[in-house]
Amino acid sequence: MKKVFCIGELLIDFVAENQGKDLSKAKEFSKKAGGAPANVSCAISKLGGESLFIGCVGDDPFGTFLLRILENEKVDISSAQKSDTFTTLAFVSIDADGERDFVFSRGADKELTYDSSLKSRFENNILHFGAATALLGGSLEETYNRYLFDGITKNAFISFDPNYRVDLWKNKEDVFIRKCHPYIEKSHLCKFSLEEAQLLSGKDNLDEACQVFHEMGTQIIVITLGSEGTLLSTANFSKTIPSIKVTPKDTTGAGDAFIGCLLQQISQHSKFENVLADEKLLTNMVARANKAGAITTENFGAIESLPTLQQLDS
Ligand code: ATP
Incomplete structure (x- = not known):
């Protein structure tokens, strides 16, 4: 089984009680x-995969809380770092339609430094980059780029x-696009939401968007x-794989559950080329990942709602 190294931020979400979008009233x-x-690292380990988290939290009680959660989910945190800066905090309110309002206080996550000892461990394994805060600057961005290359x-x-x-990229969308492109060019697999696919390809039509991404170098x-x-x-086929019917309560983490489940399945194969060449296998993997995403929407919260292997198989 391959290891999946998940690189990026780990932070506290202070979620406003009593739903309503106006954060000033929370x-x-x-x-x-x-x-x-x-979240992705937890999704993988909950499904029996081997995941490692590479990110930075503050050397404070919030950092301790966060690392303990990952440890409880059996994520390898030996490469996680602690800094003197406070743990990154986000204050979030969500209304009944899932609309969000948030205030973001960026701290330790941006201070991740490059660890050259990890380089040899990447060989024949999987690296997953999630860019929510990484491309906002700080040494995290430089570290990210070094890990990518x-x-x-x-x-x-x-x-x-x-x-x-x-909210993080208002009036700076062009910067976000420019910073994401090297990642799309170097990645074997890219996961986009509808909005991301359109923004990053410059195409409204999804077939045309995929064409742009394939030309940039992404295979899946x-x-x-x-x-x-x-x-x-x-490059050989394109299809929409339906999800399962659920009654969603909170969609937070559905995308992370999806990509975590997909990577966990890919990690079971010694040769990526075999996965890529097998349409049926890849289709089944995505159908299973859809199920993981759907199950996650049935409960509140992200990590606590991620499915276990038993839930996914039932
Ligand atoms: P995130 O905001 O967490 O990054 P995302 O926009 O990338 O999420 P979604 O499309 O919301 O991801 O969800 C990921 C997957 O989870 C979907 O492709 C789908 O298979 C499943 N899913 C999400 N919401 C629902 C739903 N309401 N019903 C059924 N399946 C769902």
Whole structure:
């Protein structure tokens, strides 16, 4: 089994109690672990895969809380770092339609430094990049770029999720696009939402968007479409794989559950080329990942809602 190295942020989401989008009126918050790459690492290990998290938290009680959660989910945190800067915090309110309002206080996540000892461990393994905060600057961005280029040289399988957040990139969309392009060019697998696919390709039509990404070098493209399922595209075929019917309560983490489940399945194969060449296998993998995403929407929160192997098989 291959290891999956998940690189990026781990932070506290203070989620406003009593739903309603207006954060200025929120009185009480509950403390949750957040950060897409960290969610992905948990999704993988919950399904029996081997995942490692590479990110930075503050040397404070919130950092301790976050690392403990990952450890409880059996994620390898031996490469996680702690800094003197406070743990990154996000204050979030969500209304009944899933609309969000948030205030972001960026701390330790941006301070991740490059660890050259990991380079040899990437060989024949998987690197997953989630870019929500990484491309906002700080030494994390430089570290990210170093891992991207080093990861490639060591024959690793590269996966990328842009994790676009409208509020973080308002009026700077062109910068986001420019920063994401090298990741799309170097990745074997890219996962986009509908909005990300259109933004990063400059095409409204999804077939044309996939064409752009394939020309940039990505071999497998998955575009998640919520209750509509997922568009899967390779150089040889393109199809939409339906999701299962659920009654969603909270869609937070569905995309992370999806990509985590897909990577966990890919990690079971010694040769990526075999996965890529087998349409049926890839289709089944995406159908299973759809199921993981759907199950995650049935409960509140991200990590606590990720399915276990038993739930996924039932
Ligand atoms: P995120 O905001 O977490 O990054 P995303 O936009 O990338 O999420 P979604 O499309 O919301 O991802 O969800 C990922 C997958 O989960 C979908 O492709 C689908 O298979 C499944 N899923 C999500 N929402 C639903 C739903 N309401 N009903 C059924 N399946 C769903």
